[in-house]
Amino acid sequence: MSTGCTIAVGGFQHETNTFAPHRATFDEFERADSWPALTRGEALFSAMDGLNIPISGFIDAAKTYDHRLYPLLWCSAEPSSFVTSDAYERIVDEFCDLLESADHLDAVYLDLHGAMVVEHFEDGEGEMLRRVREIVGDQIPVIVSLDLHANITDAMVEHASAITIFRTYPHLDMAETGARAYAMLDKILAGDDMIGAMRKIPFLFPLTSQCTDFEPCRSIYESLEAVVAETPGLSSIDFACGFPPADIAECGAALVVYGTDRAVVESTLDKLFQQVLDAEPEFENELLGPGEAVLQAIQLSGKKPVVLADAQDNPGAGGTSDTTGLLEALVDEGAQAAVLAILYDPEIAGQAHRAGEGATLDARLGGKSGFEGADPFHAQFRVEALGDGHFVYTGAMKLNSRAELGPMALLRVIDDHADVRVIVGSTRAQCLDLAIFRHLGVEPTEQKILAVKSTVHFRADFDPIAERTLVVAAPGAHPCRLVDLAYRNLRAGVRLEPMGPEH
Numbered sequence: 001m002s003t004g005c006t007i008a009v010g011g012f013q014h015e016t017n018t019f020a021p022h023r024a025t026f027d028e029f030e031r032a033d034s035w036p037a038l039t040r041g042e043a044l045f046s047a048m049d050g051l052n053i054p055i056s057g058f059i060d061a062a063k064t065y066d067h068r069l070y071p072l073l074w075c076s077a078e079p080s081s082f083v084t085s086d087a088y089e090r091i092v093d094e095f096c097d098l099l100e101s102a103d104h105l106d107a108v109y110l111d112l113h114g115a116m117v118v119e120h121f122e123d124g125e126g127e128m129l130r131r132v133r134e135i136v137g138d139q140i141p142v143i144v145s146l147d148l149h150a151n152i153t154d155a156m157v158e159h160a161s162a163i164t165i166f167r168t169y170p171h172l173d174m175a176e177t178g179a180r181a182y183a184m185l186d187k188i189l190a191g192d193d194m195i196g197a198m199r200k201i202p203f204l205f206p207l208t209s210q211c212t213d214f215e216p217c218r219s220i221y222e223s224l225e226a227v228v229a230e231t232p233g234l235s236s237i238d239f240a241c242g243f244p245p246a247d248i249a250e251c252g253a254a255l256v257v258y259g260t261d262r263a264v265v266e267s268t269l270d271k272l273f274q275q276v277l278d279a280e281p282e283f284e285n286e287l288l289g290p291g292e293a294v295l296q297a298i299q300l301s302g303k304k305p306v307v308l309a310d311a312q313d314n315p316g317a318g319g320t321s322d323t324t325g326l327l328e329a330l331v332d333e334g335a336q337a338a339v340l341a342i343l344y345d346p347e348i349a350g351q352a353h354r355a356g357e358g359a360t361l362d363a364r365l366g367g368k369s370g371f372e373g374a375d376p377f378h379a380q381f382r383v384e385a386l387g388d389g390h391f392v393y394t395g396a397m398k399l400n401s402r403a404e405l406g407p408m409a410l411l412r413v414i415d416d417h418a419d420v421r422v423i424v425g426s427t428r429a430q431c432l433d434l435a436i437f438r439h440l441g442v443e444p445t446e447q448k449i450l451a452v453k454s455t456v457h458f459r460a461d462f463d464p465i466a467e468r469t470l471v472v473a474a475p476g477a478h479p480c481r482l483v484d485l486a487y488r489n490l491r492a493g494v495r496l497e498p499m500g501p502e503h
């Protein structure tokens, strides 16, 4: 067990959907949203304390063993299209300046996503790690934790001493992954010569097929730790499902294996690669059209709500969070006790706040983010409740994290047949926590239909209260039928979906 080392810690997180309309600017990394704001220096320790974020888990583990932590900076922005060159260079420059100014370092830990695409680099993390390596040299361990949606690249594996990856989707184990990164670093500091190898999976599978509560991902992830436990010379195995809406050469899932024995690392990689290939026909992707989904939800609704996942307009996967296809279907089909969240429209949220509770608005809601084919939903609305967007998440994934979502409003669609309400927000944020509904005075367990702009993360908090969950393919910038995406840069020979055609 190593003690008393100086370890630099920091993080830079973005999941890039290159098919989405909006690019991530510096300002979006700087401000708080459903994640903490950009934090530098000592403030990083209090900002991350007790949260389900990788760096929080790493810090807790490292402090237990009396290491000195040298804080760099941490920031994230809501998933979207490319990170601007300006944002990337400013943030990475600051990282590099801080690293250069450190007197002495024994190790570096970085909390990265693994699916960042920059205007001028396909592989944001690989380039950042290359620059970090240039500063710290080859002798200092650089440990990295990544998101389950990482599109792992050769450059990341080359420049990191070891990588570990979330093993749950919904991501309940983010802090745990940070702690695991510390455990890997500890082995290196104790003298283990860590040998790593990565292999890309030759087919893509959408986020709607990646949930680790269901097969085949459940079994694949369950087998990882068992294989490590029974194989001498092996330190860790990870599997990243990848983030398919990224038009880059190295898009897609990958296995990453570390150990002290190269032959064992390679043979483990062969075995697990075959396990994933064998599971290829088991990946399901059941998507319903919005009208069909709402009709089924009306039929299924009983004592508990039916949850409709507006999977393709999930802002957590780069969706604009303002498409109105599912809202329109709820109203058209005469849904009762239905609430949709969060529809991003700062203009209408502001109007609702100025008009006040009880007021009536004639508004064109949503459809303003430039996503092709998304039109505003024009109706009369009654303002039923207002919120300031400051609340604390209560679900397991983001437990105790603060939301800073700006003005929010609960609007009722005035309609003779439908009983439909919409939670309108001023910040793009995924609807993955029941606290979002309760912030606007809506008790989710008492509704018949809950429509959430989320793909999978909502399941941790919503599945336990749901009669059934249906996944909906309404318009959105995060297409879940991957054969519909116009890839240009993807490496040749990759199957665009399980058992599907090759690119």
Ligand SMILES: [Zn+2]
Pocket: 147, 148, 149, 171
């Ligand atoms: Zn993820």
